[in-house]
Amino acid sequence: MKEFNAEKFCSDLIILRGKETQDTFAQKLGIKRSTLSLLENGKQVPTIDILGQICNMNGKSTDDYFVESTTDALVYLMGKLEESDKEKIEEMAERIRVKEKYELLAKRGSYDIN
Numbered sequence: 162m163k164e165f166n167a168e169k170f171c172s173d174l175i176i177l178r179g180k181e182t183q184d185t186f187a188q189k190l191g192i193k194r195s196t197l198s199l200l201e202n203g204k205q206v207p208t209i210d211i212l213g214q215i216c217n218m219n220g221k222s223t224d225d226y227f228v229e230s231t232t233d234a235l236v237y238l239m240g241k242l243e244e245s246d247k248e249k250i251e252e253m254a255e256r257i258r259v260k261e262k263y264e265l266l267a268k269r270g271s272y273d274i275n
Contacts, residue, residue, distance in 0.1 A: 163227040167203045170215075170226050175201055177219050190214055 178186040178201075187197040190211060199205035207215065216223050 163229055165206060166226050166228045167206065170207065170212075171201055171203045173219060173221070174215060177215065 178197075183194045183197050183201075187194045190197065191214075192211065196205065200207055200211070212223055212226065215221075216225075
């Protein structure tokens with residue numbers, strides 16, 4: 162799964178703006194200065210249109226701003242769950258790991274899981 166690389170986008174956006182004021186650069190993009198500020202500080206993710214405009218201006222591809230996720234979706238989700246739900250998921254994950262180990266052993270012929 163790919164995720165948006167906000168740090169790279171923010172850095173490139175600030176470099177692209179250069180010495181222009183936020184007001185002037187925001188007008189070029191057709192957005193408010195406050196929106197540009199949020200984008201530069203990583204507090205807002207750009208819309209597809211704004212991302213496309215920035216890519217056209219700096220000669221980069223939209224793919225340049227997406228990287229392979231290093232965080233498992235389950236780990237990300239667990240940060241938003243109740244503690245009791247986390248425990249249930251951990252138990253289920255452990256059962257899956259144990260089952261996978263037995264299946265691996267069965268493939269080697271050293272253990273029959275049936």
